[in-house]
């Protein structure tokens with residue numbers, strides 16, 4: 001089946017979908033994005049993703065490209081046209097097309113909007129969750145505004161590739177104090193030996209993941225002890241469990257960090273239970 005992309009008002013075969021060479025996303029990474037999970041053909045937590053998109057756009061002074069209702073229609077239509085049952089929908093908004101100059105273009109320059117959607121290999125994802133994954137740690141060499149979901153992802157790309165080169169699935173960034181910030185495309189969590197779930201506070205140094213926000217509610221509903229604070233790499237090595245969260249992976253147990261087994265080297269019971277219960281707490285549209 002031919003995949004369809006939405007580009008600035010048109011649904012096009014993906015192979016013919018193009019953006020202008022002077023799009024500021026292409027030239028400067030001057031744009032933001034969102035990735036929502038699609039489950040059973042429905043978009044998960046769209047409202048929260050749209051609220052974060054609004055915030056990212058506001059921080060960069062890019063206008064919201066159309067009404068939120070119209071954007072919701074485009075997201076669902078792209079999911080429908082690509083027959084996505086279980087997968088993701090990707091949305092990117094850039095500052096638009098203008099003659100190359102670092103400063104903002106003239107007011108009225110129309111933001112560019114691209115939406116794509118695709119199925120994910122659910123069997124492979126379930127296997128990864130059942131087996132657990134390996135992560136490596138790398139120095140966090142990103143800019144300070146990682147709270148903005150910017151398409152400027154070069155350090156994340158290099159970190160993910162370093163993980164792949166070492167046979168791992170994800171890289172956890174580590175700040176100058178030796179504390180884990182987040183993954184290259186996910187938030188990072190541990191469970192301490194006394195059963196407390198720990199993840200870094202979202203005030204500085206990380207993206208406020210939507211999956212993270214929803215999972216905080218799941219954790220409370222399960223009556224688990226929770227601490228939003230930074231944790232060191234050493235603490236992660238000694239943890240009972242570790243896991244990561246993202247819209248495309250939900251909750252994924254981590255069983256090795258820098259080639260050392262976490263806990264008994266198998267997915268932990270808390271991570272597994274949280275993964276199982278997540279979608280009961282999420283919103284579906």
Ligand code: PLP
Pocket residue numbers: 035182183184185186187207208209210211212245246247248
């Ligand atoms: N942190 C980073 C750097 C990410 O790129 C992502 C997702 O892409 C996340 C965290 C998780 O965010 P969400 O749960 O909204 O997918």
